[in-house]
Amino acid sequence: MVEIRNCLCVNYIVKISDKMILLYQFIYTIIIICCAPFILLFAAAGNKRVLERLGLSLSKEYPKNKRIWVHALSVGEVISAIPLIDAIRLEYPDKEIVLTVTTVKGLLIAKKELHEKVKIIQMPIDFWWSINRIRNYINPYCFVLVETDIWPALLNNLAQNNIKCFLVNGRISPSTFKAYKKFSFIIKPVFSKFALCMMQSEHDSKRLIETGIDQNKIITTGNIKFDRSWLPMQPQERDDLLNKLSLSAEDCIWVAGSIHKDEEKIILNVFLQLFPQFPKLRLILAPRNIEESNKILIIAQGMGLKSILKTDRDHDKNPYPVLILNTIGELSRIYGIGKIAFVGGSMVASGGHNLLEPASFGMPVLFGPYMHNFVLMSELILKEEGAIQINNENELYQSIKKLIEDDVLYDRMRKNSKNFVYKHQGAIKEVIMHIRKHVG
Known part of the structure; x- marks a missing residue:
């Protein structure tokens, strides 16, 4: 009797479920019909993306x-x-x-x-x-x-x-x-x-x-992100990348990746404080949205920091302390030439980003308090002592300063961050x- 009742209950839920999805599809169809004139205009103009999104291509x-x-x-x-x-x-x-x-x-x-x-x-x-x-x-x-x-x-x-x-x-x-x-x-x-x-x-x-x-x-x-085949940075690749970016092996490179709006000011302020103390320090700042690159360049130059966009490096080989990475798909390998990493989306309430790419190269990783999209990952790397979580601009400044000055701490964190990646595959x-x- 209980089994029959459970079976009837399941069938009832399935019927209700199907009705909800049918309602969703009905609403979606009405929206498409209302938008049809605009869709047809874009399609007639040969807009490839519209055709692809409709499945017409x-x-x-x-x-x-x-x-x-x-x-x-x-x-x-x-x-x-x-x-x-x-x-x-x-x-x-x-x-x-x-x-x-x-x-x-x-x-x-x-x-x-x-x-x-x-x-x-x-x-x-x-x-x-x-x-x-x-x-x-x-x-x-x-x-x-x-x-x-x-x-x-x-x-x-x-x-x-x-x-x-x-x-x-x-x-x-x-x-x-x-x-x-x-x-x-x-x-x-x-x-x-x-x-x-x-x-x-x-x-x-x-x-x-x-x-x-x-x-x-x-x-x-x-x-499954842990299970990626992490290719080490070979000496030749490193030299080629440094040369391409007009950097040297002696430079202390801080890579700030996936930086969200308003985080760039924090990063640049910290760099501005550190640079006079450590003249070999270089910053590679990769905005989450490359459309923000020119704005960030203007902000950096307004602060008195000599800065350049990555796309301008082909025709300008002069030394610049700040390089803004305004290209897609290069950040993962650029982490490999860095000494210290900061992962963005974590100083604003965006939830953070993947920590594995910098950690796989054995970089001490820093991130802010907002890591709710990567809770377990951030907890694990902190437990392994391969990262530092900071809460504000001053803590970021102090943490980077300490990592530059303290070789023992730096070497320990490097080892720990790399072990963290392979341990959880x-x-x-x-x-x-x-x-x-x-x-x-």
Whole structure:
């Protein structure tokens, strides 16, 4: 009797879930109809991005063989997908992989890092017609979503066509958790379409369970970002990069990466205080949005700091204490020539960024108080004593000064940060094992 009651309850929930997704698709269709005149104008003008987002640029010739579909939202998710794709290729050598990416910057990184390994295409909008187009075009064996970018119509469409969906490296930030709880009536039916949600940490798994998602579909596998093949900086590559940037091996290079709006003033103020004491100190500042580069250049020059954009280095080889990295896809290797790293998005309430790239080169890593998107990662590296968390401009100044002056501390933190990266590898193996269990 209990089993019958449970079965009826499940069927009722499924019906309610399907109605919510149908309502979502109905609203989305109305929006598309209202926007149709503008869409047609852009399409008629040959706007390639509009055509791609609608799925109109996809070939009508559909593949006979099933392919593994991996999806990544933007730059961070694409970087996470790199070790995952490598592992999938080893596990399923007979299956072609298609990677879809939502943002333009993400597409640029994907094409740079993965163009020889997978087919890369723009992810269309979550409109039923566009989703049908891309599903038919890919002919998926299974669908693997990396970290985030949950689309209800897409997941519903795949589930209706008996295509197994997996969330890999899932994470739920505090703000996302609040939103999920508030709109659980939408979130539950969407997440019910996943065969399995593989989360980065117990924190993330717990939050998803508290949202009301079936705990039998949630497991903690760890963070796949650790499993990337970390290429060491070879002496020749280092020399070439230093020469390209008009820097020398004797320079003490501070790399401030993924810097958000308003953080640049903190970084530049600290550098302004340190530079007179340490004339060999150099700053490479990489803004999160390269569109901000010219503004940052003006701010730095207004403070009396000789500064240059990376794109101007080709025709100006004069020494500049401050270099602003206004290019995409170079930061990960530039960390390798640095002595000290600061990772941005952490002095403002943005949630921080990936700490693994600087740590993999054995750099002491500094970051601010706002690391809610990388809670476990920041806790682990602090525990391993490979990083310093600072709360304000003065603490940043004092920490960098101490690292420059104290060789014993610096060498210990270098060793610890590198060990931290390799110590926590292994998530990919778990992920592949669980995918294999579900789809064979």
